[in-house]
Structure formats: structure tokens, C-alpha cells
Amino acid sequence: xxxxxxxxxxxxxxxxxxxxxxxxxxxxxxxxxxxxxxxxxxxxxxxxxxxxxxxxxxxxxxxxxxxxxxxxxxxxxxxxxxxxxxxxxxxxxxxxxxxxxxxxxxxxxxxxxxxxxxxxxxxxxxxxxxxxxxxxxxxxxxxxxxxxxxxxxxxxxxxxxxxxxxxxxxxxxxxxxxxxxxxxxxxxxxxxxxxxxxxxxxxxx
Amino acid sequence: xxxxxxxxxxxxxxxxxxxxxxxxxxxxxxxxxxxxxxxxxxxxxxxxxxxxxxxxxxxxxxxxxxxxxxxxxxxxxxxxxxxxxxxxxxxxxxxxxxxxxxxxxxxxxxxxxxxxxxxxxxxxxxxxxxxxxxxxxxxxxxxxxxxxxxxxxxxxxxxxxxxxxxxxxxxxxxxxxxxxxxxxxxxxxxxxxxxxxxxxxxxxx
DNA sequence: GTCTATAGTCAGATAGAC
DNA sequence: GTCTATCTGACTATAGAC
Numbered sequence: 275x276x277x278x279x280x281x282x283x284x285x286x287x288x289x290x291x292x293x294x295x296x297x298x299x300x301x302x303x304x305x306x307x308x309x310x311x312x313x314x315x316x317x318x319x320x321x322x323x324x325x326x327x328x329x330x331x332x333x334x335x336x337x338x339x340x341x342x343x344x345x346x347x348x349x350x351x352x353x354x355x356x357x358x359x360x361x362x363x364x365x366x367x368x369x370x371x372x373x374x375x376x377x378x379x380x381x382x383x384x385x386x387x388x389x390x391x392x393x394x395x396x397x398x399x400x401x402x403x404x405x406x407x408x409x410x411x412x413x414x415x416x417x418x419x420x421x422x423x424x425x426x427x428x429x430x431x432x433x434x435x436x437x438x439x440x441x442x443x444x445x446x447x448x449x450x451x452x453x454x455x456x457x458x459x460x461x462x463x464x465x466x467x468x469x470x471x472x473x474x475x476x477x478x479x
Numbered sequence: 480x481x482x483x484x485x486x487x488x489x490x491x492x493x494x495x496x497x498x499x500x501x502x503x504x505x506x507x508x509x510x511x512x513x514x515x516x517x518x519x520x521x522x523x524x525x526x527x528x529x530x531x532x533x534x535x536x537x538x539x540x541x542x543x544x545x546x547x548x549x550x551x552x553x554x555x556x557x558x559x560x561x562x563x564x565x566x567x568x569x570x571x572x573x574x575x576x577x578x579x580x581x582x583x584x585x586x587x588x589x590x591x592x593x594x595x596x597x598x599x600x601x602x603x604x605x606x607x608x609x610x611x612x613x614x615x616x617x618x619x620x621x622x623x624x625x626x627x628x629x630x631x632x633x634x635x636x637x638x639x640x641x642x643x644x645x646x647x648x649x650x651x652x653x654x655x656x657x658x659x660x661x662x663x664x665x666x667x668x669x670x671x672x673x674x675x676x677x678x679x680x681x682x683x684x
Numbered sequence: 685g686t687c688t689a690t691a692g693t694c695a696g697a698t699a700g701a702c
Numbered sequence: 703g704t705c706t707a708t709c710t711g712a713c714t715a716t717a718g719a720c
Contacts, residue, residue: 286685305597309513311713325686327715384596387651391589391596392510394654401658409659426680431660432673439648440641446592447644449599453606454614455636468637475631475680491703516695530704532697 383445508586588650
């Protein structure tokens with residue numbers, strides 16, 4: 275998963291790669307992989323098209339690099355669930371972290387949504403491998419808490435799906451949410467207490 | 480919203496249009512609008528590419544027709560919420576209907592997901608118009624029940640978002656759900672009692 | 685390392701025979 | 703109504719000058 279002993283990058287190389295990935299994130303997250311063009315990415319990065327392809331072998335290469343780079347950050351909050359912490363507080367902390375990520379990083383959320391919708395062509399091995407292990411660990415912790423009577427019993431994996439679905443919905447379906455709520459509403463601010471109440475009621479003993 | 484007094488279609492016209500829309504649904508729901516090609520649609524429909532374009536003016540036309548045709552069906556369960564019914568049962572019926580739609584019509588779910596992700600270029604007026612009215616009506620009914628103490632008080636629109644998010648997640652992110660659960664699980668079967676329990680706990684008085 | 689120019693490919697849409 | 707053939711534009715990727 276880590277660097278395969280790449281030659282070290284010069285400062286300018288690092289900076290341009292970062293510019294390209296940043297621009298590509300904006301473009302891919304709006305139109306998806308097929309909807310994005312290298313021209314748009316180059317424009318967003320402030321570089322010429324051939325120069326983009328000097329740093330990355332292909333459009334596919336950019337996309338794959340983005341996905342794998344961002345996956346760790348995306349899963350970090352779940353890894354931080356502490357088996358020795360207070361059960362309800364650990365879950366609430368995870369929910370809040372996930373909602374905050376949807377608020378701050380909607381582009382990343384949409385990037386992953388596009389990838390999963392398409393059948394996760396670039397992430398298949400990770401879905402059944404690393405991701406599954408991380409979820410298994412979290413599910414085991416939750417199950418232990420439920421067995422000890424410290425959380426109300428629910429299917430732990432579906433509980434996790436519910437957290438993903440409810441928090442990412444505000445990023446992925448933001449247009450719809452805003453259209454329904456109308457002006458003068460901040461979906462993310464309103465979602466905070468709503469989700470807080472929801473998970474306290476489901477998991478409280 | 481209804482037919483604009485089109486000339487009547489012959490039986491063969493109707494059949495071919497249906498074939499095209501059925502094939503296009505399969506293609507668009509996998510790859511999104513930009514990822515789909517007319518060739519793929521023609522192949523799925525069992526027709527030649529020019530013949531597809533004989534029945535529809537453009538790829539965009541097919542897509543727009545699909546979306547508007549399916550929107551009514553998609554929103555039907557919410558329209559059926561009955562203000563004179565039993566509050567909790569009305570909500571549970573809606574949740575079950577929505578989950579059943581995700582199970583039976585995952586392609587439709589993904590088609591809408593792609594459209595919203597892209598910023599709903601074909602649905603903007605509907606999102607702020609018809610959809611909003613339907614949601615407003617449902618939210619008013621829910622709010623009334625909460626005011627009468629027949630449902631636990633929660634923000635009604637976010638309650639509706641939660642139902643959309645939780646049920647559609649099983650269709651839109653099906654690959655991920657299956658990868659995490661592993662073989663031998665039926666996500667939709669397991670989701671039924673999970674969501675049942677969840678909404679009873681949130682809304683029970 | 686970065687650019688201009690362009691090769692090669694693919695997809696949307698049309699023309700015209702049958 | 704349906705087909706083959708084709709036009710046109712857009713896009714990825716490369717070649718080669720600087």
C-alpha cells in the first residue's frame with residue numbers, strides 16, 4: 275500500500291503533482307471519470323495538457339492515484355474507534371467526524387460515490403480486503419459493547435452502513451437536500467443534532 | 480408534466496421506444512450519462528445505432544425522457560402517505576416501500592443518484608418545484624403527528640432525508656455493502672428488520 | 685520540464701439507399 | 703422504418719522543438 279521505493283521527487287515535481295491531483299479532484303467529483311477531460315484538469319491545475327501527462331502516464335493513472343491516496347484519510351475516523359472508550363461516546367464521535375468530513379470534503383465524498391456507483395472498478399480488491407478488515411474490527415468492538423449491555427443490540431455492520439449513508443448523503447445529494455430545504459438552511463448544521471438524537475435513541479440502553 | 484398532445488404512436492413505435500428506454504436504463508445506471516454510448520444502448524435494445532436515433536433525437540433526449548418518466552414512479556410511495564392513517568404505521572409502510580424499490584429497481588436508484596451527483600442538470604426545476612411540494616406535504620403531515628404527540632419530535636425533512644439515504648444506500652452502494660458483508664448475506668433482507676427497529680426507536684412515543 | 689502541433693481514436697449524429 | 707456508410711467534433715496521448 276505504501277510507496278514502492280519511488281525515486282524521490284523534487285520540490286517542483288511534488289508541487290505540480292499536488293496541483294494536478296487537486297485540480298483532478300474538483301473535475302472528477304463533478305462529472306465522474308468519463309465526464310472529466312484532461313483539458314479541464316489541466317485548466318484547473320493551471321498547467322498545460324501535455325504537462326499534466328508528463329507527470330501522470332494517463333487520465334486513468336491520475337484517477338487511481340487520487341482514489342488510493344484519499345482512501346486512508348477517508349477511513350481514518352473508523353480506525354480511531356477506541357475499544358477502551360465509552361461506547362456511546364465513541365460512536366457519537368465517529369458520527370460527528372464523518373459528518374464533518376462530508377461538510378469539509380464533499381468532493382472526496384462524491385469521488386468515492388462515483389467509483390462505488392460504477393461498481394468500484396479501481397477499488398475491488400480494497401473493498402474486499404483492507405476495507406473489510408477495518409469494518410470487521412469496528413463491528414467486533416461494537417458487538418462486544420452490545421454483548422456487555424453497554425449499547426442496545428443492533429446488527430453492527432448495518433449500523434456502520436447507516437452512518438455512512440446518513441452522513442455522506444449530505445455531501446453526495448447536496449443539490450437535492452438544498453432544493454428541498456430551500457434557502458436559509460444549512461443542511462450540515464441541522465444534520466448535527468438530528469443525527470445526534472437518532473443514534474442516542476437507537477443505541478442508548 | 481403529462482403528454483403534450485403528441486401524435487399517437489403505432490404499436491411498433493411504442494415497442495421500440497420501450498426497448499430503447501429499457502436498454503438505456505441499464506447502460507446509464509452502470510456508467511452514468513457520459514460513460515454511456517449510443518452504441519451500448521443500441522446493443523442493449525437490440526437495434527442499430529441509427530435506428531435508436533430515429534426514435535430519439537439525441538442521447539440527451541433519451542436520458543431526459545428516462546428521468547422524467549421514472550420520477551413519478553420514484554416518488555409515488557411518498558405521495559401515498561395518508562394523513563388519516565396510523566402515524567407510525569404510515570412511516571413504516573413508506574420505509575418498507577422505499578427499501579423494496581431499492582431492491583427491485585436498483586438501476587432506477589442509480590440513475591437518479593448519478594443525476595443528483597452531477598448537480599441534477601436535467602432536474603433542477605423539478606427539484607425546487609414538484610419534488611419540494613411533495614416533500615412539504617409529507618413534512619406537514621409528519622409535523623402534525625408530532626405536534627399531537629403521536630410521533631416523537633424530530634425535524635421532519637431530515638427524517639425524510641434519512642429514509643432516502645438509508646434505503647437508497649443499499650442500491651447505490653451495493654458493491655461496497657456486499658464486499659463488506661461477504662458472501663452468504665442478502666443485504667436487503669437484513670436491512671428490513673434493521674430499519675424497522677431503527678425507525679420504531681426514533682419515532683416511538 | 686514545458687510547450688506547440690498533431691496523430692489516432694472514438695462517439696454522436698446525418699445522408700441516402702432499400 | 704431500417705440499414706450501411708460517412709461526416710464531424712472531441713478527446714487521449716505522443717512527437718519533437720525549445
